[in-house]
Amino acid sequence: MYSLNNLLRQLAYEFQDKNLLTQALTHRSHSGNNNERLEFLGDGVLNFLVAHQLFQRFPKLPEGDLSRLRAQLVKEQTLSEIAISLNIGECLRLGEGELKSGGWRRPSVLADAMEAIIGAVFLDGGYPAAEALVQRLFLPRLENIDPKSIGKDAKSLLQEFLQGRKIDLPEYHVLATEGEAHCQTFRVSCHIAKLQMTAEGKGSSRRAAEQQAAQAVYEQLLDKGKK
Amino acid sequence: MYSLNNLLRQLAYEFQDKNLLTQALTHRSHSGNNNERLEFLGDGVLNFLVAHQLFQRFPKLPEGDLSRLRAQLVKEQTLSEIAISLNIGECLRLGEGELKSGGWRRPSVLADAMEAIIGAVFLDGGYPAAEALVQRLFLPRLENIDPKSIGKDAKSLLQEFLQGRKIDLPEYHVLATEGEAHCQTFRVSCHIAKLQMTAEGKGSSRRAAEQQAAQAVYEQLLDKGKK
Known part of the structure; x- marks a missing residue:
């Protein structure tokens, strides 16, 4: 419970429907009402919001570079790092097998839950709420990104x-x-x-x-x- | 000019900044201020809006099926069909070589312009305008989609x-x-x-x-x- 309150504070978003957050934290190994559909939605809104941020921040950057920068920002590793910084692992609801094998620290599980939380915030608070959350979560990375080097071959x-x-x-x-x-x-x-x-x-x-x-x-x- | 007015009528959207529409219709073969960046943005907003529509319409469908349906709706062929129904080809600004080789009827060129127009509407009118446009353009396809067959292996x-x-x-x-x-x-x-x-x-x-x-x-x- 402490972890969940801590997570809510860090998200700086007040859910009208707290069940959505619970669902976002539920791995498919736990139950049928899990986070897979929210992850699908969250992946979409996240990809787009990051695209829009990059579009605004780099008004001269060609499309190919924007795509590469986005790929860096929304890849599993980045998402799982953000999830770790929010201690999402402590709040996950996992099936017994996953729990024992350490699913709460697996990057793919963490990244999926991160996307699902973004999807849940979108469903609960609409586009503006999701936009504010993504800006807050990704701001340090957006500010430090170097379009000259990142993602280039x-x-x-x-x-x-x-x-x-x-x-x-x-x-x-x-x-x-x-x-x-x-x-x-x-x-x-x-x-x-x-x-x-x-x-x-x-x-x-x-x-x-x-x-x-x-x-x-x-x-x-x-x-x-x-x- | 007739074609452009016709397109505007069909989009049922009034641009505050008409230059954005011009840019969305400009192929890279024509000039530097072309539609590639708008296409990047439009691709993102379109993918997400279609994801959201599917999420709402099919409340029980698993994530994998939602992904497959989305892929069907945003693929080049579908986008170019919608572009053709709007006569976008007549409004494209192409370089001389592209014009002669029939670029205005090439599916990839048409699909890119379609995405760029969606990106332009998003920039000009914000999220609600883009959402209304995508709903209008994709409604017949969304209503006819059969989650049981489409995109399955x-x-x-x-x-x-x-x-x-x-x-x-x-x-x-x-x-x-x-x-x-x-x-x-x-x-x-x-x-x-x-x-x-x-x-x-x-x-x-x-x-x-x-x-x-x-x-x-x-x-x-x-x-x-x-x-």
Whole structure:
């Protein structure tokens, strides 16, 4: 009971229908009246509200970058971190098996409950209430997000790193192609002439192999920077 | 100009800022101030509004079915059909190349513009305006949707068809597994003893092969039903 009151205080939202919050905290292992439908609704409203926040905050950012930023903000890991900060795990209603196996600390269970709570607030208080809650929960993350780096692929990050230092772009070479036509493996090198750095990557497509090679070089560069 | 007035009448929404509608109708091939960001926003609000409509209309439907219904309603084909019914193609602003290659009738271009218009209405008139528009545009589809059939996979459809007729469930057998471990092909048969029907399916997983086999049997059954 203490935990639930604590959660309500942290949500800073007063439910008209407290059963909705109870349902949002009920895992499917506990009973039929569980949080799965609320999670569906909450996922929708959360995705949209975060999209709108990003749209407003970054008026020049292209659509692809907005999508990547949103994916970072609504992914399971982020949601479960927020759920942990609200101690949602202590309030979950789990079936016996889930309880014993530690379901209350499983990221997917926590993230689902987080979405379900957002769905419950939307149902209970309408769009403005859900908007206020999402803004409050995500504000620190929205303020710290860096559209230049987050969610970008390794090749893009490496390219920008080099451009910022006026270094020629990396060269990628296919070293080998192995396997049959429909299940090939590519080995690719990424070479930065000026820095005399090379790394290799492997993948089921040339693109995937290039990304892995770029990632390896980029990490070497960052390591160097730290020293 | 006639087309645009016609579109405005059909949307039944009065823009305070008409530039937003112009932007929603501008393809990236035309100019920098195009509809891509509005499409991002519109996609979010549309997904959520449709989720909410389904949540309300089907109070007993599990989350997975709600997801499948939503996917059907917001997919490119549905959106482009609605766009065609509003004659959006005539109002699009396209670059010369896109214009010549018939971009105004391409489903992806039309669907993107449809989402962008929904995003523009949200920005211009807020959540209630977007909600009213989406309800109006999707009402016929929402009213005709059948949660029992739409979006279900072939195995489930076949199973329900047979259960409804008190026929024993199909048997699936792996006939062959070909290829190396990481790129196998499965051949599976689906057999309905009582009807003496059999069909085969192929796929990169057993599950995929079963689905294909079930699909083939299901189509045979529907064909029989028509005769």
